[in-house]
Amino acid sequence: MKTMQINQISINEEFPINKWINYLNNAAYCPVPRKVLQKNASYLQEYSEMGPDSGFVKLDEYVEEARYAASALINCNPEEIVFTESITHGINLIAEGYKFSQKGNIILRESSKDHVANFLPWLKRSKENNVKIKVTGSNDEGDIDLDRLEIYMRNNPSGILSVSHALYNIGTILDVETIAEIAHKHNFRIFVDAGQTVGCLPVDVKKLNCDFMAFSGYKWLCSPPGIGVLYIKKEIQKEVNYFGMDVRSLESEKEGVRVILKFTDKDYSLKDGPKRFEAGFRNYTGAVGLLEAIRFITNYGIENVRSRNILLTSRARQSLSDVTGIEFYGPEEGNRRTSIISFNIRNVKPSELVAYLLEKNCVMAAREIGSLGIVRISPHYYNTEEQIDQCISFIKEFINEKE
Numbered sequence: 001m002k003t004m005q006i007n008q009i010s011i012n013e014e015f016p017i018n019k020w021i022n023y024l025n026n027a028a029y030c031p032v033p034r035k036v037l038q039k040n041a042s043y044l045q046e047y048s049e050m051g052p053d054s055g056f057v058k059l060d061e062y063v064e065e066a067r068y069a070a071s072a073l074i075n076c077n078p079e080e081i082v083f084t085e086s087i088t089h090g091i092n093l094i095a096e097g098y099k100f101s102q103k104g105n106i107i108l109r110e111s112s113k114d115h116v117a118n119f120l121p122w123l124k125r126s127k128e129n130n131v132k133i134k135v136t137g138s139n140d141e142g143d144i145d146l147d148r149l150e151i152y153m154r155n156n157p158s159g160i161l162s163v164s165h166a167l168y169n170i171g172t173i174l175d176v177e178t179i180a181e182i183a184h185k186h187n188f189r190i191f192v193d194a195g196q197t198v199g200c201l202p203v204d205v206k207k208l209n210c211d212f213m214a215f216s217g218y219k220w221l222c223s224p225p226g227i228g229v230l231y232i233k234k235e236i237q238k239e240v241n242y243f244g245m246d247v248r249s250l251e252s253e254k255e256g257v258r259v260i261l262k263f264t265d266k267d268y269s270l271k272d273g274p275k276r277f278e279a280g281f282r283n284y285t286g287a288v289g290l291l292e293a294i295r296f297i298t299n300y301g302i303e304n305v306r307s308r309n310i311l312l313t314s315r316a317r318q319s320l321s322d323v324t325g326i327e328f329y330g331p332e333e334g335n336r337r338t339s340i341i342s343f344n345i346r347n348v349k350p351s352e353l354v355a356y357l358l359e360k361n362c363v364m365a366a367r368e369i370g371s372l373g374i375v376r377i378s379p380h381y382y383n384t385e386e387q388i389d390q391c392i393s394f395i396k397e398f399i400n401e402k403e
């Protein structure tokens with residue numbers, strides 16, 4: 001662990017947002033650290049002054065460097081990293097493109113638990129094709145009944161099971177490893193929506209043993225918006241139909257600086273690997289930002305991010321626990337949840353409380369568990385203890401004013 005070498009104050013100062021706002025809504029989007037901002041600004045300047053397509057400025061090279069960095073982050077091969085616009089985009093690519101066998105099954109957790117982005121694309125696919133959808137139940141903390149899951153899979157073998165690694169509303173971390181073991185036994189592929197974990201805690205696709213994974217740069221990794229990642233295990237890339245066509249997807253050879261594409265008026269030859277799925281990808285600025293964001297956060301250390309986030313959330317939860325009428329949702333133990341704390345206070349409307357806090361420059365989120373409104377606090381490693389204390393004192397002030 002690098003904890004001893006970290007100067008937490010300088011990290012807090014790296015995030016310009018800390019000067020203006022107590023931002024505790026990182027589970028939505030995270031702000032960008034100064035170093036990443038500077039890298040993006042200098043890249044765009046270079047692009048404008050020396051490029052764009054002059055050969056003096058890196059374009060695809062940055063995309064490949066970012067691909068390498070993303071693969072190192074989740075422990076896979078760069079050839080397994082597909083760039084997308086968002087988590088939703090990645091889920092849609094697989095939900096639309098997966099080649100189910102004749103009797104395909106999709107298994108999901110109920111829509112009140114999983115993010116709707118990990119529900120609707122699958123629901124759509126199940127309407128359009130001969131694919132059956134099954135919604136599993138889960139307990140209050142979002143854990144799936146594994147015995148029932150296994151019985152269902154045994155009776156309906158083959159398909160895709162898609163789950164969030166951690167729940168967006170109550171932060172529970174799911175035991176993906178065990179679920180993947182059951183899924184693979186019954187010929188299911190497992191898709192993991194890691195939108196709420198990558199950048200927040202260590203994520204290793206080999207350890208989780210998943211087949212697909214989607215996450216974004218702009219949540220916990222703190223990259224600029226507009227870039228996401230889809231992991232597709234190499235051995236199963238052919239099980240997914242690619243969308244669209246792009247010159248970058250074709251086999252090619254180089255003749256000096258000229259690229260000769262392998263296609264005729266009648267046929268074409270596609271490259272293997274991620275480029276098949278990246279038709280038209282030109283988000284060079286996003287790739288530069290993502291690369292720098294991954295470097296920045298891994299320099300701090302993802303394990304250290306995790307420890308700091310447990311510390312900040314435990315402080316918030318502890319300090320809220322004496323509020324009369326408060327009810328928390330999700331696991332109490334820090335190691336079973338991410339950096340999310342969700343709660344309600346008797347006779348307090350979540351949206352009213354969140355609006356009041358916003359007037360005090362404290363940003364939290366009004367979210368939901370099914371039809372139940374909740375307040376969600378989600379600090380990240382650059383937040384300070386003082387920010388937590390200040391926001392919670394405003395919550396207490398709101399309640400006092402109401403009484």
Ligand SMILES: Cc1ncc(COP(=O)(O)O)c(C=O)c1O
Nearest residue numbers: 086087088115117164168195196
């Ligand atoms: C777990 C999870 N999945 C998917 C999404 C959708 O993300 P995006 O809109 O960036 O695609 C979110 C957004 O909050 C999320 O928390």
